[in-house]
Amino acid sequence: xxxxxxxxxxxxxxxxxxxxxxxxxxxxxxxxxxxxxxxxxxxxxxxxxxxxxxxxxxxxxxxxxxxxxxxxxxxxxxxxxxxxxxxxxxxxxxxxxxxxxxxxxxxxxxxxxxxxxxxxxxxxxxxxxxxxxxxxxxxxxxxxxxxxxxxxxxxxxxxxxxxxxxxxxxxxxxxxxxxxxxxxxxxxxxxxxxxxxxxxxxxxxxxxxxxxxxxxxxxxxxxxxxxxxxxxxxxxxxxxxxxxxxxxxxxxxxxxxxxxxxxxxxxxxxxxxxxxxxxxxxxxxxxxxxxxxxxxxxxxxxxxxxxxxxxxxxxxxxxxxxxxxxxxxxxxxxxxxxxxxxxxxxxxxxxxxxxxxxxxxxxxxxxxxxxxxxxxxxxxxxxxxxxxxxxxxxxxxxxxxxxxxxxxxxxxxxxxxxxxxxxxxxxxxxxxxxxxxxxxxxxxxxxxxxxxxxxxxxxxxxxx
Amino acid sequence: xxxxxxxxxxxxxxxxxxxxxxxxxxxxxxxxxxxxxxxxxxxxxxxxxxxxxxxxxxxxxxxxxxxxxxxxxxxxxxxxxxxxxxxxxxxxxxxxxxxxxxxxxxxxxxxxxxxxxxxxxxxxxxxxxxxxxxxxxxxxxxxxxxxxxxxxxxxxxxxxxxxxxxxxxxxxxxxxxxxxxxxxxxxxxxxxxxxxxxxxxxxxxxxxxxxxxxxxxxxxxxxxxxxxxxxxxxxxxxxxxxxxxxxxxxxxxxxxxxxxxxxxxxxxxxxxxxxxxxxxxxxxxxxxxxxxxxxxxxxxxxxxxxxxxxxxxxxxxxxxxxxxxxxxxxxxxxxxxxxxxxxxxxxxxxxxxxxxxxxxxxxxxxxxxxxxxxxxxxxxxxxxxxxxxxxxxxxxxxxxxxxxxxxxxxxxxxxxxxxxxxxxxxxxxxxxxxxxxxxxxxxxxxxx
Numbered sequence: 001x002x003x004x005x006x007x008x009x010x011x012x013x014x015x016x017x018x019x020x021x022x023x024x025x026x027x028x029x030x031x032x033x034x035x036x037x038x039x040x041x042x043x044x045x046x047x048x049x050x051x052x053x054x055x056x057x058x059x060x061x062x063x064x065x066x067x068x069x070x071x072x073x074x075x076x077x078x079x080x081x082x083x084x085x086x087x088x089x090x091x092x093x094x095x096x097x098x099x100x101x102x103x104x105x106x107x108x109x110x111x112x113x114x115x116x117x118x119x120x121x122x123x124x125x126x127x128x129x130x131x132x133x134x135x136x137x138x139x140x141x142x143x144x145x146x147x148x149x150x151x152x153x154x155x156x157x158x159x160x161x162x163x164x165x166x167x168x169x170x171x172x173x174x175x176x177x178x179x180x181x182x183x184x185x186x187x188x189x190x191x192x193x194x195x196x197x198x199x200x201x202x203x204x205x206x207x208x209x210x211x212x213x214x215x216x217x218x219x220x221x222x223x224x225x226x227x228x229x230x231x232x233x234x235x236x237x238x239x240x241x242x243x244x245x246x247x248x249x250x251x252x253x254x255x256x257x258x259x260x261x262x263x264x265x266x267x268x269x270x271x272x273x274x275x276x277x278x279x280x281x282x283x284x285x286x287x288x289x290x291x292x293x294x295x296x297x298x299x300x301x302x303x304x305x306x307x308x309x310x311x312x313x314x315x316x317x318x319x320x321x322x323x324x325x326x327x328x329x330x331x332x333x334x335x336x337x338x339x340x341x342x343x344x345x346x347x348x349x350x351x352x353x354x355x356x357x358x359x360x361x362x363x364x365x366x367x368x369x370x371x372x373x374x375x376x377x378x379x380x381x382x383x384x385x386x387x388x389x390x391x392x393x394x395x396x397x398x399x400x401x402x403x404x405x406x407x408x409x410x411x412x413x414x415x416x417x418x419x420x421x422x423x424x425x426x427x428x429x430x431x432x433x434x435x436x437x438x439x440x441x442x443x444x445x446x447x448x449x450x451x452x453x454x455x456x457x458x459x460x461x462x463x464x
Numbered sequence: 465x466x467x468x469x470x471x472x473x474x475x476x477x478x479x480x481x482x483x484x485x486x487x488x489x490x491x492x493x494x495x496x497x498x499x500x501x502x503x504x505x506x507x508x509x510x511x512x513x514x515x516x517x518x519x520x521x522x523x524x525x526x527x528x529x530x531x532x533x534x535x536x537x538x539x540x541x542x543x544x545x546x547x548x549x550x551x552x553x554x555x556x557x558x559x560x561x562x563x564x565x566x567x568x569x570x571x572x573x574x575x576x577x578x579x580x581x582x583x584x585x586x587x588x589x590x591x592x593x594x595x596x597x598x599x600x601x602x603x604x605x606x607x608x609x610x611x612x613x614x615x616x617x618x619x620x621x622x623x624x625x626x627x628x629x630x631x632x633x634x635x636x637x638x639x640x641x642x643x644x645x646x647x648x649x650x651x652x653x654x655x656x657x658x659x660x661x662x663x664x665x666x667x668x669x670x671x672x673x674x675x676x677x678x679x680x681x682x683x684x685x686x687x688x689x690x691x692x693x694x695x696x697x698x699x700x701x702x703x704x705x706x707x708x709x710x711x712x713x714x715x716x717x718x719x720x721x722x723x724x725x726x727x728x729x730x731x732x733x734x735x736x737x738x739x740x741x742x743x744x745x746x747x748x749x750x751x752x753x754x755x756x757x758x759x760x761x762x763x764x765x766x767x768x769x770x771x772x773x774x775x776x777x778x779x780x781x782x783x784x785x786x787x788x789x790x791x792x793x794x795x796x797x798x799x800x801x802x803x804x805x806x807x808x809x810x811x812x813x814x815x816x817x818x819x820x821x822x823x824x825x826x827x828x829x830x831x832x833x834x835x836x837x838x839x840x841x842x843x844x845x846x847x848x849x850x851x852x853x854x855x856x857x858x859x860x861x862x863x864x865x866x867x868x869x870x871x872x873x874x875x876x877x878x879x880x881x882x883x884x885x886x887x888x889x890x891x892x893x894x895x896x897x898x899x900x901x902x903x904x905x906x907x908x909x910x911x912x
Contacts, residue, residue, distance in 0.1 A: 044718065046554060050547040051526040051800060054540070055513070068505040074512050074530040087508045091582055121550040144719060180720060180843055187844045227848070229688045229869075229910035260499065261649070262607040262642060342505060377838025379850070383607060383642055383651045384680075386867060388850025390838030410839050410848040410869045410910075458685070460848050460869025460910035 006155065007032045007167065008058075010102050012078045013159035016060065017099040019085040021161060024096045025062040025069070029160040030085070031297065032058040032076055033339040037152035038121065042128040042145075045136075050121070059339040060084040068321065072340045100163035107294040107301070109169040110287065112199035116151035116173050119200045124149050127175070127203060135179055135211035141222060142215045144180035149173075151200075158299035166299045172197055172290070172444060174433060177211045181218035188224070188407065190217025191376075191392065195433040195444075197292045217374070217393050220405050227394065227409030227459060233369035234411060234457040235362055235397065239430035240374050242447030245280060246350050246436070247378040247387050248415045253282075253307055253315075254333070254345040254438075255322035257382040264385035264416050265313060274311040274419045277355050281306055282317055284332055284348030290433035291349040291446035298334035298343050305331045307350075319345045337441040344439055349446030355425025359451040362424045369397040370459045372411065385415035410460040418454055426451030465490060465619035466629045468532060472516050473621050475541035481518035481548065483559040484541070485622040485756065488514040488532075489797050493614035494582060498589040499606065506582060509614075515797035518544035522553040526800040559624045560778035560788065566752040566759040571745055572632035574660025577613050585611050588637065588666050595670025596641040596654065602681065603674050604649065609639040613661065618751075626757035634748055636892065637664050641673035645681040652676025653698075653832075657748065657892055676831065679854065683864035685911035686855060692827035692882075693870060693907040694820055694856065699830045700810070700902045701891030706840055706847075707874055708740065708805035708895055711765055712791070713780035715842065722845030722874050723771060731771045732878035736902070737811035738766040740775055742790055747807030749896040755794030755801040763789045766878070777803045810899035813884035820885055820903045822859035828909055829854045829861060830870060836894070845874035848910075868911035872904075880905040 013030055020028035034056040041049040058081050059072035071087035073080045116124075128147050135145040150173070157167040174195030181188050192210040196202050236244055249265070257263035265273070284302025286292050295301050298320045307315050318326065319334030322345055334343035363371065371394060378389035391409040395402045431448035469486040476484035495507040514537065515528035525547025529540040580588075593609035613635035621627045638655035654673030656664045695703065715721040723731065732738075742760025744750055753759055756778055764772045776784065777792035780803055793804025815823065830853040840847035848871035855862040872880075885900035 040550065046552040048524075048551055048554065049526075049800070050550045051528075052543045052547050053527065053798060054529040054531070054543070055798075056530060066502045066504065070505060071508040073510050090508075091506060121546075125550055189841060189843050227871075229871075229908065231912055257607075260607050261605055262640075262651075264648060340509065340511070342507065375838065377835070379835045379838070381651055381834070383640070383649050384866075385648065386834070386850070386852070388835035388839065388869070390835055390840075390848070408841070408846045408848045408871060410835065410850060410871070412850045412867050412869055414867060458867060458869075458911065460850070460871060 007034060007076065007157040008159065010165060012081060013165065014099065014102055016081045016085045017159060017161050019082055020060050020062050020089050021096045021099060023089040025064040026097055027063040027161055028099065029158065030058055030060050030081065031339055032157040034155045035152065035338065037150065039148065039150045040124060040128065041148045042132045045132055047125045047128060057339045058084055060088045061342065062088050068342065070342050097161065099161035102159055102165035103163045105164060105166040107166055107168055109294045110197040110292055112171045113201040114199040115171060116200045117153065127207060130208045131177055131211040134208040135177055135215045138212055138215035139219055141181045141183050141219060142179050143182045146178045147211065148176045156297065164299050166295060168294045170197065170293055171199055173200060173202055175207060175210065177214035179215040179218045181222050183222045186222055188218045188221035190214045193433055195290050196288045197290060198288045221407055224405040224407040227406035228370065228396065229460060231456050231458050233366045233453065233455055234459065235366060235369065235371045235451060235453045237373040238426065238428050238450040240432040240447060241372065241452060242351055242432065242449040243375050243378050243434060244389060245352050245449060246347060246447045247380040248418055250347045250350045251380050252382045252415055253317050255316045255318045255326055256345050258316050259322055259325055262383040268313050271313055272311050273313050273416065274308060274422055276310040277425050278308055278311050278422055279353040280308040280351065281353065282347055282350045286349045286446065289349045289431055289446045290444050296332045296334045297336040300330045300332040300334060302332040302348060317345050317347065319343050335443050337443060341441050346438060346443050347436065347445050349431065349448065351431065351448030352425060352452060354427050354429045354450050357424040357426050359426045359428055362426060362451055362453045363397055363402060364400040366397045366400060371395040371397050371402050380415065387415060388412045412458045412460055418457055421455040422452055423455045424453040465617055466621060466627055468514065469619040469621035472514050472537050472541055473623055475538045476516050476518045476544055477623060479542040479545040481520055481545045483519040483623045485517040485559055486514055487620050487794065487797050489616060489618045491614055491616040493612065494585060495610065495612040496586045496589040498593050498609040501590065503586045506586060513797040514540060516541050516544040517800055518548045519557060519559060520545065520548045522555055522557050523548045523551045524557045525551055528798050556779055556783040558782065559622050560626065560756045560758055561624050562626050562757060564759045566628060567743055570743060570750060570752055572750060574633050574663065576660035576662035577615050577633045577635065580661045585661055588661055588664065591666035592637050592639050592670045595667040596639055596674040599671045599674035600678050602643050602678050603641055604644040605642045607640040607642055611637045620753065620757040622757060628753045628757050630752050632751060633659050635661055635664065637666065637669050639670060639673045641677040643677035643681055650677045650680035657890060680852060680864045680866065683852065683866035685867050686828060686865045686909055687912060688910045690906055690908050692824045693904045694824055694829040695902045695904065696829065696831045697889040697899055697901050698891050698893065699833050700899045701897035702833055702836055702893050704808050704810055704897045704899050705894035708808040710842060710845065710874060711774050712803035713774040713776045713784055714803045716774050717780060717783055720843045726771050729771055730769050731875055732766050732769050733881035734769045735813055735884050736766060736878055736881040739764055739809045740791065740805050741809050742806035744807050744809060746890060747896050748892060749806040754790045754792040756792040758788045758790045758792060760790040760806060775803055775805055777801060805895055807896045807898065810884060810888065812886050812888045812900045814886060815883050816886055817901060820883055820901060821856055821861060823883060824856045824903060825859055827856045828865065829856050847871065847873065868909055871908045871910065877904055877907065
């Protein structure tokens with residue numbers, strides 16, 4: 001169990017909230033955080049960039065009329081917190097409410113079997129050496145191999161003038177492998193990651209397999225030809241293929257974009273936006289997943305929110321402020337990078353539920369098309385719906401068969417058209433980890449799906 | 465501040481380090497977000513912290529923290545020394561030496577930051593939004609108009625005698641304007657940056673957003689083909705930032721740059737002249753010293769079409785048998801130094817924008833790119849990125865274009881640069897870059 005008392009005394013929190021509302025305002029909140037972490041890397045078979053961090057601080061915000069007043073400080077001394085409260089309240093001149101007495105709400109953080117902080121640093125270095133050996137062992141054409149290890153713990157506490165007083169204790173670990181393969185003048189790269197809201201136990205079963213996968217991708221690309229250019233059917237593989245749905249739909253469902261008319265989904269609630277074979281969720285409670293937490297960064301318990309039900313748009317993703325404005329309840333999607341940021345509606349783990357198509361059959365039905373196995377990332381403008389994805393591993397589909405690998409392909413399109421063009425969802429399923437950027441804030445998110453086929457999409461390559 | 469940094473160095477030596485360096489910073493900042501004629505949020509920020517780099521012989525470690533009390537600093541220093549023990553030996557690891565005199569009179573602070581009240585900068589953000597709405601009746605709204613500023617004091621000290629301290633300030637404003645199109649909305653970004661709010665022009669920023677959004681109304685996909693491409697200054701800057709990243713000696717020495725082993729080679733068209741300039745007063749990355757206390761300077765990277773040098777910090781300089789170019793970059797006290805460009809400056813050329821379009825004849829003018837971080841391979845230099853812009857027909861801007869990609873590799877693109885425009889602009893995307901528009905002789909455009 002976790003509560004807020006470890007970071008901030010209830011009496012201090014009450015005093016800070018009263019101070020924050022002294023000049024006016026309808027609602028005040030204090031968010032306190034202690035964060036620590038360790039990162040290291042291996043490059044040129046040498047352990048380097050060993051880095052350890054420890055920070056603590058708090059952010060205080062006040063709602064008054066349509067405006068949020070926010071101040072943050074480094075440090076958790078009562079004097080630091082009161083300084084932040086005074087700063088947030090300084091511009092306010094309105095009627096105020098009395099904060100309600102705090103009621104502690106206990107939460108159950110994601111279970112951590114082996115806290116990474118208890119594991120000697122040498123074992124983490126040994127893990128990286130194992131990755132290095134496995135990655136380089138894949139073949140003589142692997143000329144470079146890099147791997148990284150990161151652990152982070154965030155203890156957070158939330159107290160607000162509605163009387164909520166709660167907290168969470170979040171531990172995440174992640175490793176990444178990157179390889180460079182060379183043959184003559186051809187240079188290709190491959191990458192793979194493994195991470196979760198887990199302790200060091202995540203690395204119990206063959207973590208170094210990602211090193212071989214990263215090296216394998218780079219080797220495959222050495223045989224790659226130029227990517228095709230033009231519109232064609234595209235089959236997207238499971239796992240990190242879910243970044244497609246994340247960009248294409250997920251961002252457009254975040255209620256801040258919706259309420260400003262800056263989302264192509266703004267007037268589509270309740271409408272059929274995809275074929276009935278498509279059902280999708282945002283789920284911040286998936287055990288151990290990268291985007292999971294017990295509560296969001298406003299103290300709302302995370303939950304499983306259906307967003308698409310058989311192709312019908314059924315929910316947006318709300319934080320507290322957008323829920324107030326929209327007359328809805330928060331869906332537990334108010335997330336912030338740290339105490340230095342305001343919460344905004346963000347995805348947690350977003351995924352397309354498995355369908356009933358066989359992945360092999362989905363490919364076999366395509367005469368000529370493109371098979372996107374892995375993405376380097378993507379980006380969307382939620383207002384126009386225009387998106388772009390960089391394909392890190394892709395192949396031609398010729399006469400229903402996956403043939404040669406392609407380098408440097410990009411997928412571009414428009415959300416509503418591409419979503420409606422999904423004509424098959426596979427019965428396989430996989431989740432992957434990602435770092436999502438929005439409004440200058442990074443957040444760990446999970447993306448997932450099985451194979452998904454889009455009837456037509458623009459592939460941007462050099463083979464014009 | 466310098467006392468604090470020096471105490472942290474002492475603490476690391478006491479914890480067993482053979483050499484140490486500390487970077488301390490203190491920052492205050494504000495941010496205003498405006499929407500619909502109202503202030504949506506007003507943020508006041510204070511940040512402070514210290515980062516310690518500790519060496520034990522040829523091993524190096526790093527730690528940072530926000531607890532600047534005596535015990536807090538001792539704990540950070542001890543963690544840095546501990547991190548060094550985990551690292552493997554690296555014969556080139558070692559503390560930097562000052563390597564010359566730092567410039568003393570760089571004008572990096574603007575008093576208007578301190579003078580302007582929160583209410584006044586909030587009015588500036590509202591004025592940016594209003595300017596966009598007033599500019600064109602097709603502007604349906606503004607997703608967000610943002611003003612932000614920061615004033616920072618940095619101190620760097622080391623056991624090898626580095627001791628420097630400087631202040632700087634910066635601010636920016638931007639907006640994302642929404643235009644009502646024929647089939648959906650179009651967005652347009654307008655932005656400006658300065659050392660203080662007095663240096664920003666809210667009307668120009670708002671109008672730029674409105675013009676970019678309305679220009680996209682009715683956009684469609686171009687035909688896939690290979691053709692001349694004009695990159696406007698904002699797009700050119702994004703690519704120049706990629707080039708600057710690939711010229712860092714770190715990636716080069718590890719064989720992970722398309723520019724590795726190419727000093728003296730022809731890597732660009734003669735029209736492209738590129739410098740790194742850490743002392744340019746208008747550049748946001750300017751400072752008297754770099755992230756490890758070595759004086760900033762101006763370095764020619766590409767001249768006469770040839771690659772002149774890479775960018776070095778102390779570590780890569782020692783490894784490459786070169787001198788540091790003062791390019792140890794640092795994202796604040798939370799990150800250890802590593803090679804990075806400061807301000808990348810592309811020399812302006814002769815032709816006006818209209819003359820560049822005339823020279824293009826039939827082609828594409830790109831005004832926005834998306835997915836650069838995922839669509840460009842920094843090792844091979846190969847890229848394919850999403851783009852939008854305007855068709856160029858008969859030497860003039862024609863219909864708007866969207867949902868297409870441009871693809872090439874960095875060296876081929878630089879070699880194909882046929883002209884640099886006369887009017888440069890500072891752009892903060894992916895780095896600090898000043899560049900005019902660039903005309904690329906040929907690039908693959910992929911649409912329908």
